[in-house]
Amino acid sequence: MYYQLYELNHAALQPLRAYADAVRVISQSPLNPFAATPMGRSVAAAAEVFERTTRRYAKPAFGIESVTVDGKSVAIREKTVWTRPFCSLLNFERDLPAARAERDPKLLIVAPMSGHYATLLRGTVRSMAEHADVYITDWADARMVPASDGRFGLDDYVDYIIDMLHHLGPNTHVMAVCQPSVPVLAAVAVMEARGDKFAPASMTLMGGPIDTRRNPTAVNKLAEEKGIDWFRENVIMQVPWPNPGAGRDVYPGFLQLTGFMSMNLDRHLIAHKDFFMHLVKNDGDSAEKHREFYDEYLAVMDLTAEFYLQTVDTVFVRHDLPKGQMMHRGEKVDLTAVRNVALFTVEGENDDISGLGQTQAAHDLCINIPQEKRAHYVQPQVGHYGVFNGSRFRSQIVPRIVDFMAAQTQGATSTTSTSRKRPAKGS
Structure with missing residues (x-):
């Protein structure tokens, strides 16, 4: 049931993510007279932070050339x-x-x-x-x-x-x-x-x-301390339709990610706050380092x-x-x-x-x-x-x-x- 709710919430947020992405593009457009102002950068930064924190991250590429x-x-x-x-x-x-x-x-x-x-x-x-x-x-x-x-x-x-x-x-x-x-x-x-x-x-x-x-x-x-029965009863879920593995019992990646994040939650909150400020200050290098790290860190798979x-x-x-x-x-x-x-x-x-x-x-x-x-x-x-x-x-x-x-x-x-x-x- 929890996996189905997770998928439902992800789908429900899709229009908002699309809207946030559109706001970001408009706010950064060279045709927008407010794009280079602190207000314009703040709006674009807020839109990007929202879109990135609610998306599902795809499997990254190795990219070793x-x-x-x-x-x-x-x-x-x-x-x-x-x-x-x-x-x-x-x-x-x-x-x-x-x-x-x-x-x-x-x-x-x-x-x-x-x-x-x-x-x-x-x-x-x-x-x-x-x-x-x-x-x-x-x-x-x-x-x-x-x-x-x-x-x-x-x-x-x-x-x-x-x-x-x-x-x-x-x-x-x-x-x-x-x-x-x-x-x-x-x-x-x-x-x-x-x-x-x-x-x-x-x-x-x-x-x-x-x-x-x-x-x-x-x-x-x-x-x-928990024992194997606790894990079997609390973290195992079925993959929902329409995923190819629908019906398979898995340990969902989003649960694993939740565990990872909760171990150092304050550090992740500070990192996202700093990311917002880097975007507002137009610090492109620092913002790109944040993107690269979290594109990898937030991409998870089911076991x-x-x-x-x-x-x-x-x-x-x-x-x-x-x-x-x-x-x-x-x-x-x-x-x-x-x-x-x-x-x-x-x-x-x-x-x-x-x-x-x-x-x-x-x-x-x-x-x-x-x-x-x-x-x-x-x-x-x-x-x-x-x-x-x-x-x-x-x-x-x-x-x-x-x-x-x-x-x-x-x-x-x-x-x-x-x-x-x-x-x-x-x-």
Whole structure:
């Protein structure tokens, strides 16, 4: 019912949004004698603020046209190389000579499926594309996936990752940003237990909730206190008609966005007040920065109910992975099977989403990875977002990831195929 009311309110406001947009255009028209006055700019600013705060934001574009490789600007071509109902795999192909391109590693970036689109990692992709052949998971909005395409749960997520690694072939590196750290680690464990030759050369886990019992944050405590039944009864809704996914049970993106906004509501109110003043003062650069940030931040997607509930229950309520109780397709996920895949974990000193130590826990669970194939790094003075984006990410975290991947790539070339034998039972 709440989803239907949300859609109804959105539709009811459409004429007002159209009117506000028309007022903005008229107020800014060079033919309007009041356009350059404080009054004219105030009217235009008020109209734009209203229109932007009541619209539904579409999925943004990556918009990466070029990157710098070896000091030269190189064109980027975005293309889809693998697709399933709930995800597509995008490749940011660089215009490099074949011999030069082959020197760089293949990197699969697994974007979080937690409400925002994969474009939230635009800066991550741009930075890593300077050093690697980058692929990223482009998760679908569950609202747009017909119910006839079936369900999508945590097991399916793990299967998708394994399928993508098979598609990309051997000597691929994988990077999980935040939420996918758990399914990526599970997928690697499943592949290693099977002796899968397509298991990645290395995995980089960044700000991920491997063990949320360590240094729990407000988000972690909320999930544990409420329990899975509360989430099932209060946040799961059906997609209304006429969306393609009508009838599908989902965790709506607008609920996730409400949660995000309420955590720092005063900051968002001040940001919109400042945006209004920037428009009145004709400060175009500051106003454009606001638009760019909120065009991304306010674009949200629905998650399938089964994936959301299984993730909350497995990761945040029962802590199945660190307890050694996580299951995949009826089989226990055995992290002691991970022997050949190198592990690099990255955390932010001030992360208030995945507390300090939660990602590092992967090292204590993957006890059979040799010491020379593991590393951990804590980035000072950054929060959750700074772990995978921003100036410190580019200058301090990216070089460490690149060096770690390079070390494992060199090791892989000298390793025979027999190194991925299935571990002996009980070893």
